[in-house]
Amino acid sequence: MATQNPENRRFHRIRFDAPCELHWQDQVWPAELLDISLKGALVERPERWDVPLSEPCELVVHLNGHEAAIVMAVELMHVEGDCLGFKCQYIDIESVMHLRRLVELNLGDPGLLERDLAHLIE
Numbered sequence: 001m002a003t004q005n006p007e008n009r010r011f012h013r014i015r016f017d018a019p020c021e022l023h024w025q026d027q028v029w030p031a032e033l034l035d036i037s038l039k040g041a042l043v044e045r046p047e048r049w050d051v052p053l054s055e056p057c058e059l060v061v062h063l064n065g066h067e068a069a070i071v072m073a074v075e076l077m078h079v080e081g082d083c084l085g086f087k088c089q090y091i092d093i094e095s096v097m098h099l100r101r102l103v104e105l106n107l108g109d110p111g112l113l114e115r116d117l118a119h120l121i122e
Contacts (some may be wrong), residue, residue, distance in 0.1 A: 013037045014106040022084075023058040024051045031084075033061050038103060040087045041074065049084070051076055059086060063098060070095045070102075 018033045020043060029046035036042075041059055051057065053076055061070040072095065074086035091099065 013042070014103055016102065016106070018061050018063065020059060020061045022046065022049075022051075023060070024055060034083065036061065036070070036099065036102070038088075038099065040077070040085065041072070043084045043086065045079065045082045045084050053077070053079070056089065057086065063102075068098055070098050 013035045014037065015035045016033060020031050020033045020041075022029045022031050022043065029049060031046045032044040034042040034044055041061070043059070055076050057074050057076060059070075059072045059074045061072075063069060071092060072086075072088045073090035075089050076084060077087045078085040
């Protein structure tokens with residue numbers, strides 16, 4: 001699978017190590033978030049992960065020692081070694097506010113955040 005050039009990405013990925021959970025059907029896997037954007041996430045593959053590609057899942061990223069969370073309905077898009085790539089299908093308003101703040105703090109440039117938000121609503 002070809003790797004996309006970071007300059008061509010429509011959404012900036014933020015390297016962010018955080019505990020998370022992946023939910024699929026009646027199963028829950030604890031995992032570790034590797035990076036996140038306004039449109040998806042890269043997660044370390046948990047043990048005994050056996051979910052097929054294109055399956056809808058839920059990603060819960062724990063913030064501030066579990067005081068807050070980013071919750072996304074996601075679709076498994078690719079598996080590369082020990083990494084799972086998810087595309088965001090839905091995110092609630094509270095989660096989007098947490099994610100926006102996280103992206104804003106890590107990008108350090110309000111213009112880049114506004115560009116990402118513009119791509120999100122296209």
